Amino acid sequence: MTSPKPVPPGRPRAFDIDEALDRAVLVFWSKGFEGASLDDLTEGMGISRPSLYRAFGSKEDLFYKALERYTEGLTAYFARALAEPTSAAVATAVLHGTVEAATMPGLPTGCLGVHGALATGDESRPVRDALIAWREEGIAHLTRRFQQAVDAGDLPPSTDPHLLALYLRTVANGIAVQAASGSSRPELLQVANLALGSWPKL
Template structure:
């Protein structure tokens, strides 16, 4: 059923670009931008450098493509989360799904957007800034959702959507560090449970 209109002219590519990008993603994910060497990348993808460059551009472009795949793939759940019916359910879904995702044994621990280039040398400064922007935009997504919840009367008047969003983003980022450090899913779920106790009406 897949439309294989591969009347491409030259020598056919021997590797699957999507699979290769996925492997690159996982290396960046657990090594970070600077920690991932071209040597490890090419070795893992099973291709050599010129092929990698022809297919994806340079290391930086490869990272960006991997990042895009990450944001639209594994991490897409964040954008679903804001569709939960109430602010509380948004927060709950966000933290619970984060706990599960960050410790999922199917892929590297932690969040690539958090640890891809947290502190780094000059060569990764652009990458670092892009990741910061991603984090900020996810946080803003939550803040906007909570602002709407206030209008809906779903949150008390004296609550600050921004503070609430930053609280959740901070927890998420901390959970990412925890996951990378070996914390188990259940431990992070307990953290999530505790964190949700701040919610008005969810006390004790």
């Protein structure tokens, strides 16, 4: 059995690459892609500029990798929510998870997938489009989950799974924006519950 760490040649990296990525997430999250300068990033990550480029390629590549890590880490509640037994439980878990993730003490408010690059100059359009695709992917997952619920008789046959998914994503977007505007966690939980009040009853 080969070692999982086939020590690479050359001088070893002096910093932990995942830890640096975690810190980059925080910078992009609070300032957005365009608002985060390389000086902001290098200071926040605790590494020098050439180290950043060697490890991550470019500012844009760094953002994509940070988004990936954000998705696997801080939005893991989403994957768990999809595994809930009923569609109503899925919706509740998604919105409650969104509120919690968007109002974590000690972390930036809102959601990287919403704030990262909502409106940008032409140069950052690829990043903007990547975030659109990121949100679209969430909708696609929810749509499949709700289609499954319709098939299983958990939702009325007349239900439009895509509409429900889009509705949830829309409310989640709004929660992220309001969290970044300073709305508190209890306030937003009430909003989430109000939004869940219109969930189709079987």
